[in-house]
Amino acid sequence: STPTPIATPEHTVDGFVREFLRELNFGQGTDLTRASVNDKYLAMARTVRHYLMVRWLATLRRQYQIQAKSVAYLSAEFLLGRQLDNALLAADLDEVVEEGLASLGIDLAELREAEVEPGLGNGGLGRLAACFIDSLATMNVPCIGYGIRYEYGIFRQTFVDGWQVEKPDNWLALGSPWEFPHPESAVTVDFGGHTEHYDDDGVTRSRWVPGWSVLGVPYNYMVPGFENGRVNTLRLWSARATRAFDLEIFNAGDYAQAVRAQTFAENISKVLYPEDSTPQGKELRLQQQYFFVACSLRDFLDQVLPQDFDLKNLPDRIVFQLNDTHPVIAIPELMRILVDERGWEWDDAWAITQKCFAYTCHTLLPEALEVWSVELLGKLLPRHLEIIYKINEDFMAELREAYPDDELRVRRMSIIAEYPERAVRMAYLATVAGAKVNGVAALHSQLLKDKVLHDFSDHYPDKFTNVTNGVTPRRFLRLANPELSELITSAIGDGWVTDLDKLQELEPLADDADFRQAFRDVKRANKLRLVDVLAERDGITFDPETMLDVMVKRLHEYKRQTLKLLHVVTLYDQVRSGAVKIEDITPRTFAFGAKAAPGYRMAKQTIGLINAVGRTINSDPALQGRLTVAFPANYNVTLAEKLIPAADLSEQISLAGKEASGTGNMKFALNGALTIGTDDGANVEIRELVGDDNFFLFGLLEPEVAEIVERGYHPTSYYEENRSLRHALDLIASGHFSGGDRATFEPIVSNLLSEDRFLVLADYQAYIDAQERVDEAYADTEAWTRSAVLNVARSGFFSSDRSMRDYIDRIWHTHPVPPER
Numbered sequence: 121s122t123p124t125p126i127a128t129p130e131h132t133v134d135g136f137v138r139e140f141l142r143e144l145n146f147g148q149g150t151d152l153t154r155a156s157v158n159d160k161y162l163a164m165a166r167t168v169r170h171y172l173m174v175r176w177l178a179t180l181r182r183q184y185q186i187q188a189k190s191v192a193y194l195s196a197e198f199l200l201g202r203q204l205d206n207a208l209l210a211a212d213l214d215e216v217v218e219e220g221l222a223s224l225g226i227d228l229a230e231l232r233e234a235e236v237e238p239g240l241g242n243g244g245l246g247r248l249a250a251c252f253i254d255s256l257a258t259m260n261v262p263c264i265g266y267g268i269r270y271e272y273g274i275f276r277q278t279f280v281d282g283w284q285v286e287k288p289d290n291w292l293a294l295g296s297p298w299e300f301p302h303p304e305s306a307v308t309v310d311f312g313g314h315t316e317h318y319d320d321d322g323v324t325r326s327r328w329v330p331g332w333s334v335l336g337v338p339y340n341y342m343v344p345g346f347e348n349g350r351v352n353t354l355r356l357w358s359a360r361a362t363r364a365f366d367l368e369i370f371n372a373g374d375y376a377q378a379v380r381a382q383t384f385a386e387n388i389s390k391v392l393y394p395e396d397s398t399p400q401g402k403e404l405r406l407q408q409q410y411f412f413v414a415c416s417l418r419d420f421l422d423q424v425l426p427q428d429f430d431l432k433n434l435p436d437r438i439v440f441q442l443n444d445t446h447p448v449i450a451i452p453e454l455m456r457i458l459v460d461e462r463g464w465e466w467d468d469a470w471a472i473t474q475k476c477f478a479y480t481c482h483t484l485l486p487e488a489l490e491v492w493s494v495e496l497l498g499k500l501l502p503r504h505l506e507i508i509y510k511i512n513e514d515f516m517a518e519l520r521e522a523y524p525d526d527e528l529r530v531r532r533m534s535i536i537a538e539y540p541e542r543a544v545r546m547a548y549l550a551t552v553a554g555a556k557v558n559g560v561a562a563l564h565s566q567l568l569k570d571k572v573l574h575d576f577s578d579h580y581p582d583k584f585t586n587v588t589n590g591v592t593p594r595r596f597l598r599l600a601n602p603e604l605s606e607l608i609t610s611a612i613g614d615g616w617v618t619d620l621d622k623l624q625e626l627e628p629l630a631d632d633a634d635f636r637q638a639f640r641d642v643k644r645a646n647k648l649r650l651v652d653v654l655a656e657r658d659g660i661t662f663d664p665e666t667m668l669d670v671m672v673k674r675l676h677e678y679k680r681q682t683l684k685l686l687h688v689v690t691l692y693d694q695v696r697s698g699a700v701k702i703e704d705i706t707p708r709t710f711a712f713g714a715k716a717a718p719g720y721r722m723a724k725q726t727i728g729l730i731n732a733v734g735r736t737i738n739s740d741p742a743l744q745g746r747l748t749v750a751f752p753a754n755y756n757v758t759l760a761e762k763l764i765p766a767a768d769l770s771e772q773i774s775l776a777g778k779e780a781s782g783t784g785n786m787k788f789a790l791n792g793a794l795t796i797g798t799d800d801g802a803n804v805e806i807r808e809l810v811g812d813d814n815f816f817l818f819g820l821l822e823p824e825v826a827e828i829v830e831r832g833y834h835p836t837s838y839y840e841e842n843r844s845l846r847h848a849l850d851l852i853a854s855g856h857f858s859g860g861d862r863a864t865f866e867p868i869v870s871n872l873l874s875e876d877r878f879l880v881l882a883d884y885q886a887y888i889d890a891q892e893r894v895d896e897a898y899a900d901t902e903a904w905t906r907s908a909v910l911n912v913a914r915s916g917f918f919s920s921d922r923s924m925r926d927y928i929d930r931i932w933h934t935h936p937v938p939p940e941r
């Protein structure tokens with residue numbers, strides 16, 4: 121006997137206006153004459169939410185009834201980007217809202233810009249999680265995303281004299297209309313203390329006597345599918361002090377100390393760690409990881425599952441997907457729940473646990489593989505450490521049986537590292553416990569098997585698989601590039617939005633001159649739009665008639681922003697020295713977007729250098745309209761959505777064997793930019809699909825890199841033997857870009873000349889040559905456009921819908937559940 125079901129507001133302009141005004145009056149407590157832009161934005165966001173609410177509740181009800189197998193996507197990061205447009209698209213409301221607001225004299229575009237994006241991730245890994253949950257909702261697959269509601273997301277980047285200065289990202293300050301807090305459903309998470317072992321009817325059992333605890337408050341977010349009536353849930357956890365925690369201290373009479381205790385607890389979800397390559401072994405980070413994982417397991421087992429659920433059947437009802445090693449502590453946590461709390465036998469618990477987890481690795485850099493010191497783990501999670509030891513003990517025994525004469529191998533594979541300190545290798549733990557392990561592009565998965573986890577792929581050949589990453593076509597084509605979307609739809613219909621392989625039908629149009637002209641018109645319109653955005657946002661000007669050459673991604677040595685910069689400096693030097701006439705240079709705008717981890721010195725230096733080179737070039741009257749460097753600060757999802765559709769050339773120039781996949785590369789190809797790239801990550805697959813003629817490949821291949829490094833790499837020989845490289849480096853070293861100060865960028869130059877870990881100098885000439893091929897190709901407008909169209913037509917594979925299908929078929933074995941109709 122359900123009470124009267126709630127009704128969705130009428131899907132008409134009048135219906136929207138009524139609901140909007142009600143929200144403005146009753147929700148915001150204001151009226152049209154007094155409302156601020158923020159008032160109007162919040163009222164509109166809540167109104168849009170109402171249109172999705174019936175679907176959300178229906179999705180939840182149906183899932184409770186049928187108990188279909190779900191995916192729990194455990195991720196420390198969800199880099200969602202702005203929510204409004206996505207919600208409007210899902211609910212098919214954009215026209216109604218635009219018209220409704222216009223009838224009230226409100227400009228939708230202005231309200232859009234009022235939204236602060238939730239930047240709850242560092243880069244590719246967090247954005248991937250956001251694309252995946254979008255796809256699962258659109259494909260009607262039951263999924264719950266679990267993560268952390270950081271009070272401060274990725275820092276806001278500013279430039280002061282060209283140097284990065286970080287500002288806190290106070291994204292919640294003006295209200296957060298997309299979230300639903302549920303403090304009444306808070307769960308308790310324990311930390312610290314010690315363990316006890318006791319006799320239970322002749323059996324020795326263990327228990328954890330924690331030292332302190334915090335509360336996890338869930339905040340729910342809607343994850344709407346595209347026009348399909350489904351709304352999945354993303355549940356992010358926020359840390360609070362427990363009442364017991366407070367009371368104890370209050371009763372002791374120390375009010376100030378009690379308030380400090382609150383702060384201590386709330387610190388756990390306070391801020392996203394902005395490092396994405398070098399784990400620092402910070403205690404707070406481990407607290408974050410255990411916090412969200414413990415909340416999520418508790419929530420799923422106690423709240424989501426029906427009360428009488430028999431956990432023996434858990435693998436039929438859930439798979440926990442581990443997004444990198446960050447949530448891997450969930451493995452001993454599930455063991456602890458089953459063995460200590462539910463009294464299961466160890467072997468039974470282990471058998472179930474091994475079926476419930478799967479692990480995705482997102483890196484190849486050895487320094488990015490997380491290890492947690494035994495000392496820290498033992499202090500913070502003493503029972504989990506015992507459980508990990510026991511898992512390892514059993515695993516070592518299994519290995520000694522399999523490899524009786526190979527103790528070296530057995531030790532290599534230990535979950536516990538002995539040097540430089542005793543520490544738990546989280547990737548090994550995930551590999552041993554997980555039902556499947558996957559890399560994120562074909563090359564990456566191969567290298568995982570051959571190198572990073574070689575012993576494990578020997579031992580468990582069937583565990584390893586590949587799922588090439590993807591991006592959601594809703595956000596990164598349909599919403600980010602409305603004009604191209606319209607052009608595509610006018611040619612092949614709109615089925616591509618949920619079936620991106622349909623883009624293949626565009627292929628013949630690459631040879632249609634009218635279509636190519638229309639395609640160029642779209643690109644031009646997108647560039648003009650970007651000109652306005654950058655002028656308004658950053659005070660940057662560039663000529664939309666120039667080739668837009670874009671490198672946007674986190675700043676990392678392995679991604680090689682310095683290689684791009686050496687190209688820019690080389691062009692500048694050629695013109696300056698008179699070796700090349702300015703008229704002979706293809707006019708280009710070099711756009712950069714990159715945040716550096718605040719503690720990553722070389723990366724911050726590189727940001728300084730990009731800005732310094734930009735300042736010099738942009739202020740040289742001889743180069744006006746010919747060479748421009750545009751480096752807008754604070755690159756984020758919102759800016760990506762404006763930059764990528766305008767790009768002509770996509771820079772994907774990591775050293776081969778270092779970029780696990782890349783996903784920006786896919787977004788560019790899908791929006792009709794041509795790629796200049798190395799044979800790395802998903803570039804390999806992009807090139808295979810779009811064809812050699814439509815991709816500018818350069819640089820060493822992974823095996824060649826391995827060979828050079830093996831032989832001993834000497835960057836100075838390249839410097840000595842290559843004149844233009846020498847000139848470019850000398851120019852930087854001379855202080856030319858730093859007001860004559862030779863010291864400023866000395867660390868970059870000397871690093872390249874002495875160590876050059878990522879073989880920038882070795883790939884320099886190949887890169888310069890490839891850029892010359894780019895110039896030649898760009899000169900033939902029709903041929904270039906043809907290539908660009910083919911890039912779009914052949915990028916259907918890179919839909920995250922396809923990635924999700926692969927996960928479903930190869931790892932999850934879940935099924936879509938269409939909504940009741």
Ligand code: 26V
Nearest residue numbers: 244245248395396399482560779780781782783
């Ligand atoms: C690692 C660490 C290490 C500890 C400090 C904090 C932290 C935060 C994040 C990470 C993960 C780094 C791995 C990562 O982001 N990988 C990227 O994943 C993308 C999605 O699969 C992929 O496209 C990129 O190539 C890969 O670099």
